[in-house]
Amino acid sequence: MTEKQYIQPEGIFDGSALGFTQVVTSPPGTLVFVSGQVPWDINRQLVGDTDLAAQTEQVLKNLDLALKGAGASVSDVTMIHVFFVDYKPDYAAIVIPILNKFFGGKPPASTWLGVQTLANPHLRIEIEAIAVVGRDS
Template identity: 45%
Template sequence: MILIKNTAMKYLITIIFITIVNTTFAQQVDKEFINPFRIKPSGYTHTVVSASGRTIYISGQVPVNEAGQVVGEGDLKAQTKQVYDNLLYCLRFAGARFEDVVKMTTYVVNYKPSDIDIVREVRKGYLSKENPPASTLVGVQALAHPDYMIEIEAIAVIPDKGN
């Protein structure tokens, strides 16, 4: 009788352990951040591979506040901060964080090489330094509103809801 209880207990403990481990791993999204050795990183990851999860596509965010007013007219740094705040809000609303972002595309009006320093300064306050997302910066002639200087879109991957 004692042997049966021990065997049953071992079986029960094994099932509980497997359930806990499976639940823990199921909540993680497998993402691999790759920087091929021939391509030097410059504050972003060149390739991100996502094996599973839900994909979130965030439309280009522009420098407007909750009232729809342009923030930081003529000030790229202020506009970039507002855009990242808007991205953060969108991510949180979808149940994600900046750590879940795998790709970003940044559009800057009348881009000058010195603009990258301004964008990077703001960006580093939001993004992971260890695994930043794959990123593209595009200089454009104009955006949807004449006072917009920057627009950023993002793609994030989070665990499936069922897991």
């Protein structure tokens, strides 16, 4: 039986104290599961205050760092789940352009979910991802 790898990428806060791992890969390293990324810096300080666009940018910065920590890249992402606190349809106009820029116009499959709250009352968005590495392009 092969073992999973638990990765704490540089530049992202350590989630172990909060009961999760930032990135888990499944040997032979083809599947990468990235925990929900939030708009915190490495010191668990909120970035973006209440600004959804600024929070989204930080979330994607953290996602990029997490992917790199697993030897993956943005182009390897196949699925994202986006969680919004008190989702409103006009959030799409804010977030879609940011996602399109991040994914280079080739967005992965996605599911958007409106939730009542996230782990911290100041968080407005969280994104988790699944990536596939080592596949034929």
